[in-house]
Amino acid sequence: MEMINIKINGMPFSVEKNTTILDACRSFGIKIPTLCYLRDMNEIGACRMCVCEVKGARSLVAACVYPIDREGTEIFTNTPKVQEARKTTLELILSNHDKKCLSCPRSNNCELQNLCKEYGIEDENRFAGENPVLPIDTSTAHLVRNNNKCILCRRCVAACKEQHVGVIGANDRGFDSTIGCAFDQNLSEVACVSCGQCTVVCPTGALVVKDETTKVFEAIADPEKVVIVQTAPAVRAALGEEFGMAIGTNVEGKMVAALKRLGFDKVFDTNFGADLTILEEGTEFIDRVKNGGTLPMITSCSPGWVKFCEHYYPDLLPNLSTCKSPQQMTGAIIKSYYAEKEGIDPEKIVSVSVMPCTAKKFEHKRNNEGRNGIADVDIVITTRELGEMIKRAGLDFVNLPDEDYDSALGIFTGAAVIFGATGGVMEAALRSVADILTGDDLKKIDYTEVRGTENIKYATYDVAGMEVKVAVASGLSNAAKILDDIRAGKADYQFVEIMCCPGGCVNGGGQPIQPASVRNYVDIKAERAKVLYAEDAGLPMRKSHESPIVKKLYEDYLGEPGGHKAHELLHTTYVERKIN
Ligand code: SF4
Numbered sequence: 001m002e003m004i005n006i007k008i009n010g011m012p013f014s015v016e017k018n019t020t021i022l023d024a025c026r027s028f029g030i031k032i033p034t035l036c037y038l039r040d041m042n043e044i045g046a047c048r049m050c051v052c053e054v055k056g057a058r059s060l061v062a063a064c065v066y067p068i069d070r071e072g073t074e075i076f077t078n079t080p081k082v083q084e085a086r087k088t089t090l091e092l093i094l095s096n097h098d099k100k101c102l103s104c105p106r107s108n109n110c111e112l113q114n115l116c117k118e119y120g121i122e123d124e125n126r127f128a129g130e131n132p133v134l135p136i137d138t139s140t141a142h143l144v145r146n147n148n149k150c151i152l153c154r155r156c157v158a159a160c161k162e163q164h165v166g167v168i169g170a171n172d173r174g175f176d177s178t179i180g181c182a183f184d185q186n187l188s189e190v191a192c193v194s195c196g197q198c199t200v201v202c203p204t205g206a207l208v209v210k211d212e213t214t215k216v217f218e219a220i221a222d223p224e225k226v227v228i229v230q231t232a233p234a235v236r237a238a239l240g241e242e243f244g245m246a247i248g249t250n251v252e253g254k255m256v257a258a259l260k261r262l263g264f265d266k267v268f269d270t271n272f273g274a275d276l277t278i279l280e281e282g283t284e285f286i287d288r289v290k291n292g293g294t295l296p297m298i299t300s301c302s303p304g305w306v307k308f309c310e311h312y313y314p315d316l317l318p319n320l321s322t323c324k325s326p327q328q329m330t331g332a333i334i335k336s337y338y339a340e341k342e343g344i345d346p347e348k349i350v351s352v353s354v355m356p357c358t359a360k361k362f363e364h365k366r367n368n369e370g371r372n373g374i375a376d377v378d379i380v381i382t383t384r385e386l387g388e389m390i391k392r393a394g395l396d397f398v399n400l401p402d403e404d405y406d407s408a409l410g411i412f413t414g415a416a417v418i419f420g421a422t423g424g425v426m427e428a429a430l431r432s433v434a435d436i437l438t439g440d441d442l443k444k445i446d447y448t449e450v451r452g453t454e455n456i457k458y459a460t461y462d463v464a465g466m467e468v469k470v471a472v473a474s475g476l477s478n479a480a481k482i483l484d485d486i487r488a489g490k491a492d493y494q495f496v497e498i499m500c501c502p503g504g505c506v507n508g509g510g511q512p513i514q515p516a517s518v519r520n521y522v523d524i525k526a527e528r529a530k531v532l533y534a535e536d537a538g539l540p541m542r543k544s545h546e547s548p549i550v551k552k553l554y555e556d557y558l559g560e561p562g563g564h565k566a567h568e569l570l571h572t573t574y575v576e577r578k579i580n
Pocket residue numbers: 097098099100101102104105106107108110111112113149204205206
């Protein structure tokens with residue numbers, strides 16, 4: 001490693017040669033503003049917010065892409081010239097921006113708004129732009145695209161490409177340039193997989209999740225309705241960030257307390273459905289191995305991944321497990337077993353789920369996700385939307401006392417909790433499959449080889465004398481590599497876990513938005529995943545088949561895992577979808 005001596009704002013520092021100005025400054029505690037830059041994803045030096053002076057350079061340079069390659073380089077990050085340039089950049093952006101901060105969903109968490117405040121923008125109309133009124137795309141179930149608030153930073157384009165989807169890009173050129181789908185189609189008309197990764201990187205209110213909180217408040221206020229909520233494992237690992245708590249704080253108890261204070265009649269845990277999923281999926285896997293079914297079997301609990309497979313790899317749909325996701329399984333049991341047991345008319349139940357995922361908003365409306373016209377889940381809100389509901393209700397979230405889930409469908413094992421991180425479903429499945437096949441209560445339950453945020457993980461296990469090869473991928477570009485291998489006949493593994501979002505659900509498109517200044521330097525997905533693995537390690541039951549409520553459900557109602565009734569309620573079908 002070659003080190004060189006430089007000066008930043010007159011102070012001497014030593015840096016590795018070719019470090020960018022942005023990274024060098026960051027490591028010495030000097031913040032440089034950015035709008036387009038996303039580490040390893042969108043390093044295009046386009047927005048010009050990060051400009052700095054370098055002694056001897058003819059013009060200001062973009063710090064995010066300028067490598068420091070000369071001994072003695074002198075950099076100035078905060079001169080009046082630099083400040084004026086950044087301010088002018090902001091004013092030019094504002095000249096064509098729909099400046100309605102008061103009604104904007106991203107107000108108070110908008111990188112553009114924050115920079116305008118930081119740089120003391122006094123006249124937001126200093127430059128007059130054309131301000132054309134562009135159509136707002138509300139065509140999908142999961143998000144709203146409002147190009148009137150777009151600053152053309154292209155982060156969303158990079159995120160969508162990173163997901164191996166690439167359905168959004170720049171249309172037209174120069175002043176007419178807009179971000180959208182080919183031929184200005186709506187997002188619902190193209191093969192968007194609903195992952196929402198574009199919404200978490202967008203610095204402004206141009207891409208936001210479709211807000212369904214009003215529907216939830218209305219349901220709660222309706223005395224005729226029984227409103228039951230379930231929360232996915234990854235939500236507890238991130239919701240605190242909406243209230244300024246540190247990344248990686250487990251807020252399970254406070255979240256349950258908040259949901260009860262919001263007025264939900266019952267608060268259940270999607271972890272129940274995750275344990276149930278393992279019983280069904282594990283049984284399906286054993287059956288496929290023993291009876292010559294399609295292998296490798298691929299997990300099906302990530303709806304963005306399922307939609308990706310339907311659009312881009314429909315020939316591999318037979319490899320998908322037929323199990324519904326934990327959200328849908330929990331919803332199905334709420335409206336059947338639980339409703340019958342409690343004597344509640346399922347038509348009166350409003351089943352709400354809180355998810356880290358925007359694709360769940362699509363999933364619950366799919367065909368075959370309910371029975372006799374009764375949907376398994378009625379309304380899906382994201383972690384961010386729950387944060388908004390709690391704020392609107394005036395709850396002091398940070399100081400709420402911890403409360404427990406309602407026990408009917410609120411008891412869970414550690415195996416269920418780790419569903420929220422990449423590798424978690426595989427580990428949970430292996431814990432149960434190994435016990436079921438050996439008939440033992442095995443002590444080895446930590447399958448550490450499939451943990452961690454690496455893109456793709458492979459491992460081989462001896463399960464009851466049988467060699468089981470597994471693969472785990474998160475993020476759809478990584479999934480595509482595995483799928484291409486399967487297609488080419490090069491895959492020798494029997495079981496595959498795929499999660500749509502990089503790092504798994506902890507990094508889902510509905511999770512709290514951290515600005516790029518944090519995302520670029522903190523491994524958010526790893527910090528949130530730690531919450532789940534810590535909870536798993538501390539729980540008395542860590543295997544899904546140990547769950548007493550799941551056992552009772554089979555004894556009293558479903559019969560055998562994989563049996564007729566279980567299939568009717570807990571399994572689904574897939575369709576081939578077009579690519580535009
Ligand atoms: S995107 Fe940001 S700057 Fe624009 S209206 Fe919304 S909050 Fe205000």
